[in-house]
Amino acid sequence: MIARTGIRLGAAALVTGMLLAAPATAQFAKPEAAIKYRQSAFTVMGNHMGRLAAMARGDRPFDAAAAQNSARIIDTMARLPWEAFVPGSDQGKTDAEPELFDNLADVRRLADRLNAETTKLVSASGNLDTLRNQVDATGAVCKSCHQKYRKM
Amino acid sequence: MIARTGIRLGAAALVTGMLLAAPATAQFAKPEAAIKYRQSAFTVMGNHMGRLAAMARGDRPFDAAAAQNSARIIDTMARLPWEAFVPGSDQGKTDAEPELFDNLADVRRLADRLNAETTKLVSASGNLDTLRNQVDATGAVCKSCHQKYRKM
Numbered sequence: 001m002i003a004r005t006g007i008r009l010g011a012a013a014l015v016t017g018m019l020l021a022a023p024a025t026a027q028f029a030k031p032e033a034a035i036k037y038r039q040s041a042f043t044v045m046g047n048h049m050g051r052l053a054a055m056a057r058g059d060r061p062f063d064a065a066a067a068q069n070s071a072r073i074i075d076t077m078a079r080l081p082w083e084a085f086v087p088g089s090d091q092g093k094t095d096a097e098p099e100l101f102d103n104l105a106d107v108r109r110l111a112d113r114l115n116a117e118t119t120k121l122v123s124a125s126g127n128l129d130t131l132r133n134q135v136d137a138t139g140a141v142c143k144s145c146h147q148k149y150r151k152m
Numbered sequence: 153m154i155a156r157t158g159i160r161l162g163a164a165a166l167v168t169g170m171l172l173a174a175p176a177t178a179q180f181a182k183p184e185a186a187i188k189y190r191q192s193a194f195t196v197m198g199n200h201m202g203r204l205a206a207m208a209r210g211d212r213p214f215d216a217a218a219a220q221n222s223a224r225i226i227d228t229m230a231r232l233p234w235e236a237f238v239p240g241s242d243q244g245k246t247d248a249e250p251e252l253f254d255n256l257a258d259v260r261r262l263a264d265r266l267n268a269e270t271t272k273l274v275s276a277s278g279n280l281d282t283l284r285n286q287v288d289a290t291g292a293v294c295k296s297c298h299q300k301y302r303k304m
Binding site: 080 | 178179180185188189191192193195196199203212224225228229232
């Protein structure tokens with residue numbers, strides 16, 4: 001009994017270990033679903049970066065409540081795409097460069113940098129001057145990753 | 153990202169007068185962009201509803217932190233699509249029934265009901281029993297709107 005329980009726990013621990021090691025693929029039925037999911041997160045994020053950029057440039061009047069709302073959405077979206085670069089999702093309707101999938105640790109590092117900037121974006125969004133600076137800082141991280149890993 | 157945003161903002165700036173007169177369309181350069189935006193929000197929302205439904209059904213082990221994270225993402229996404237049913241976006245690559253655009257007040261009412269349920273989903277997500285009930289309540293609102301306004 002004890003031995004069997006031990007075996008069961010061992011198996012459970014093994015499965016748990018696998019899930020922790022590969023949580024990314026667990027959330028997508030197919031590579032196509034992962035591609036669609038990450039592109040969706042980028043689309044929503046890009047739309048709201050556009051809204052903030054328009055305020056930062058003076059193309060639209062600054063609206064603190066709208067800016068904060070967009071910043072929060074960006075901060076939420078900026079945490080999503082990275083788990084979706086799963087095996088097999090380098091093929092198909094994707095703008096990701098093949099090199100991205102050989103450099104997932106670097107992508108993770110860039111994602112962490114982005115998330116740090118988008119966290120600051122939320123607190124910066126209540127004031128036009130701080131918003132302007134933080135839109136630039138956030139956009140710079142977007143760009144550095146796109147230049148390396150997105151097809152132009 | 154920056155270049156693309158620039159193009160979008162340039163196009164938007166040309167029609168600033170129109171945008172002020174019709175704030176709903178202000179955030180989308182073209183109807184196609186509005187369609188892509190709302191579909192993206194639905195894709196992210198649907199993915200995380202799937203994660204919660206899998207826990208609710210027992211297909212995946214309940215994980216309170218993961219559930220809360222998904223619930224927060226759903227609650228954020230559930231507020232986004234509605235402004236994107238702009239004039240002209242009834243045409244093209246959309247699953248929205250034409251009737252939706254004649255019943256925007258009803259869509260708004262259903263959206264408010266959904267948002268009320270997703271707010272509750274966040275607080276319900278820490279416990280499997282409350283999560284299960286609230287996934288059902290949330291899914292019921294999704295379904296009621298889909299039956300009326302989404303092509304099957």
